[in-house]
Amino acid sequence: MDDRIHDHAETLVDWSARIERGDDVVLAVAEGAHDLAVATARVLGERGANLISLYQSSEIAREYLRAHDGEFEDDPGYQLALYEQADSVLYLGGSHNTAATADVPGDRQNAYSRARQAIQEARMDTDWVSTVHPTRSLAQQASMSLPAYEDFVYDAVLRDWEALAAEMADLKEILDAGSEVRLVGEGTDLTMSVEDRTAVNSAASVAYDSHNLPSGEVFTAPESPEGHVTFDVPMTIRGKRVRDVRLTFEDGVVTDYSAAVNEAVIGEVLETDEGARRLGELGIGMNRGIDRPTDSILFDEKMAETVHLALGRAYDACLPDGKSGNDSAVHVDLITNMDEGSRLEVDGEVIQRDGKFRWEDGF
Amino acid sequence: MDDRIHDHAETLVDWSARIERGDDVVLAVAEGAHDLAVATARVLGERGANLISLYQSSEIAREYLRAHDGEFEDDPGYQLALYEQADSVLYLGGSHNTAATADVPGDRQNAYSRARQAIQEARMDTDWVSTVHPTRSLAQQASMSLPAYEDFVYDAVLRDWEALAAEMADLKEILDAGSEVRLVGEGTDLTMSVEDRTAVNSAASVAYDSHNLPSGEVFTAPESPEGHVTFDVPMTIRGKRVRDVRLTFEDGVVTDYSAAVNEAVIGEVLETDEGARRLGELGIGMNRGIDRPTDSILFDEKMAETVHLALGRAYDACLPDGKSGNDSAVHVDLITNMDEGSRLEVDGEVIQRDGKFRWEDGF
Structure with missing residues (x-):
């Protein structure tokens, strides 16, 4: 594994999220962010944090939202409880297709968001951090090759x-x-x-x-x-x-x-x-x-x-x-x-x- | 997508887990089970169930467990709350490497399991179902080609x-x-x-x-x-x-x-x-x-x-x-x-x- 992935994970856990022993951490992993998730799990293990990993798949979201009739239940308690009790949520972006949800009707997406306001607030109340793992899809969005895009991302992330x-x-x-x-x-x-x-x-x-x-x-x-x-x-x-x-x-x-x-x-x-x-x-x-x-x-x-x-x-x-x-x-x-x-x-x-x-x- | 994946998802949701509108569902997705997860999300959407997806990655587990000093906190509350309030947990197995955790020390794995007994009981108290999506890794374990293994899995799953x-x-x-x-x-x-x-x-x-x-x-x-x-x-x-x-x-x-x-x-x-x-x-x-x-x-x-x-x-x-x-x-x-x-x-x-x-x- 590229050493920079490990450095990214350490920057995320230590500088950005300030995670300490016993912290209750939610790792939200996009489809293309596996390698960063693995590196982050190692750092979280070293720090003695608690860990649960979510699969933040835009393809799953697309299917679910399109199939649903749009009458979403407000803030399902089992999900609210997870976020209300979490200390940190680390979002590891990195899609395989930035247009994966392009055919989800806007009103469906809005209805879903409206039904999850308390969950969203609970997430914002944690020490949340959003980052991305460089994927081919994001490189394409940037009109760059993957190796050049990786250099770009790590130059941006691995600062003093x-x-x-x-x-x-x-x-x-x-x-x-x-x-x-x-x-x-x-x-x-x-x-x-x-x-x-x-x-x-x-x-x-x-x-x-x-x-x-x-x-x-x-x-x-x-x-x-x-x-x-x-x-x-x-x-x-x-x-x-x-x-x-x-x-x-x-x-x-x-x-x-x-x-x-x-x-x-x-x-x-x-x-x-x-x-x-x-x-x-x-x-x-x-x-x-x-x-x-x-x-x-x-x-x-x-x-x-x-x-x-x-x-x-x-x-x-x-x-x-x-x-x-x-x-x-x-x-x-x-x-x-x-x-x-x-x-x-x-x-x-x-x-x-x-x-x-x-x-x-x-x- | 292979129609059988959709049939598998319907069998899982309707016959196996008996999921109904408003049920609080946890979808635990192994690294290789993405396609089955997408198909299952569609059926869950159609039924009007609530959905959160976990990323059940054996490579994440390996890194976390090996890096941790082994003094695990008992049943972290944020995870316990999720499972205690869930109605169903659907485990979608399907690894990329059945030996991914082969170098996790046995005592580390045992200590982790011991620290999560209440979580395990909460999971067993739900309407949980375990299934697998056919991956190359599981085909290899079976000494079969992927297409032959897919036929095998769907013959086993799609019964009357x-x-x-x-x-x-x-x-x-x-x-x-x-x-x-x-x-x-x-x-x-x-x-x-x-x-x-x-x-x-x-x-x-x-x-x-x-x-x-x-x-x-x-x-x-x-x-x-x-x-x-x-x-x-x-x-x-x-x-x-x-x-x-x-x-x-x-x-x-x-x-x-x-x-x-x-x-x-x-x-x-x-x-x-x-x-x-x-x-x-x-x-x-x-x-x-x-x-x-x-x-x-x-x-x-x-x-x-x-x-x-x-x-x-x-x-x-x-x-x-x-x-x-x-x-x-x-x-x-x-x-x-x-x-x-x-x-x-x-x-x-x-x-x-x-x-x-x-x-x-x-x-």
Whole structure:
């Protein structure tokens, strides 16, 4: 077995999930994640954790959901009990086919999700972490060969997380102290308020309230955007590739939009509800192991030299105690490059220019 | 997908486990059982059952057990809760390597089992059913090609179970009314008492207290064997192939034994405890879909024209209410052919001769 699989498992168990002796761990294994599951089981055994493995098969989900009449029982007790009593849930993604559930009717999927809200909350209350094992299917989604994709994934996952967390703490401090963020680049000049907001240092560990491996972003919940922004990183939204989305904000609300490809998808998102026309997130990618988009939000939004903005729901963690941020049924991330020719300012001070932060060589 | 996989799933869900709308089902999926799991998920969806899938990977188990220091926590509550509240557990066997756990130290495996007694009891209290999906690894264990092994498995599983249950009910009635069973064949002349015993009609359904698919045997708990018996069906016991085991019983206890191959394994079994030298089971195979031994006890012991005897623990279901049968830490099945030249008598009356029961053509 590739040594990097073992290193991935150790990073997951020790850095990300902080698992200790006697912890009750649920390992949720996708169809293609077997090797990572085996490596993780070894580390969990070494740490003396308890282990049960779930089979997170999208092909099983497809058959079950399509065959069911859609009248799902609310939160079956035996499943709720498992998650309510678990300490950690480790999701090992890695499909054989990213389109395996493409023919499940949307309303069936929604009915299933609605019937499992308490289960979902119980899972979110654990020290959960989501990661992926590199499979041929994910490599294909990224338009890469498997060996090249493996290199990409391990570069993203096997970071010096202590060092990156410290660097991200510096940026968080700047954002927390600041009032206004401005993004400038080709097709982009946008200002937004971060007054009274608290940024999250998402350092791929539950110790940082960060539940993705890899992570490597600092995010906050901005308000009152003004100006325009062009998202030049290609993305798939609702199963459709979109390119060069451009949004115009006035008084905090989207007043105009366009896209070079699949513009209608953006229109659909914006029409979801009132909150869908406002910003829910500003995230600043800082993971230098992620050097290209791979059409997977787990990786793309953490890519160094990018910034992402989300239409829709904000994370309350970024708001003052007791306050709630922008509310919406959606949270759709869009990504823009911040390399050559771009800059990010906080209260008029340039924090990042041409892809380099002010504390980096070459700034 | 092979239609027989779907038929297997329907037999499992409807005939064997009797699953109904709202039942809380745990699907435990071995590494090679994916296709059967997908087919079973469809049937469970159609029936409106609730579903959670476990990944029953022997490679995960190996890594976890070898890495652990052996001080396992007793019955972790999150796992106990899952099984205590479940209605059915469906075990879909089908390994990629039947020797995957061969290098797990026996004491580690035993310590793990000891720490999970309440979980094991909770599982046994559900309407559980064990079956297998035909894999290359199981075909290899059976010395068969995969297509031939698939034919074999589906012949064994896709029976007219109603008809077989009715036939087995006739044999059960004879055994329940009888006092003494005698087996006669080449190298075999053994009598044993079944006085006051209740035979189990093991018809591959929880409705018959039968938890294997395939099944197709009638079994009881005999006492006081006298005589000798030769087991000419090859078996693997404790990882070792044994051939032509011969046992001599006097006053109900094994007084002499031999085997053509790996005789020492039989000696080990007999020395486990006092109960290991007594009989725990007499089982009569009646599944005519199983036409050859495949070195898998799930199939071999149900093979038509065979009888098996187990050294060790008896099933209390065969004893009068409140009484317990032979007690032992082991239950080791040994199988003998009852074809050409053999007969089975109950109280002196011939019930089976040359492999045919008295109600069959050609008797």
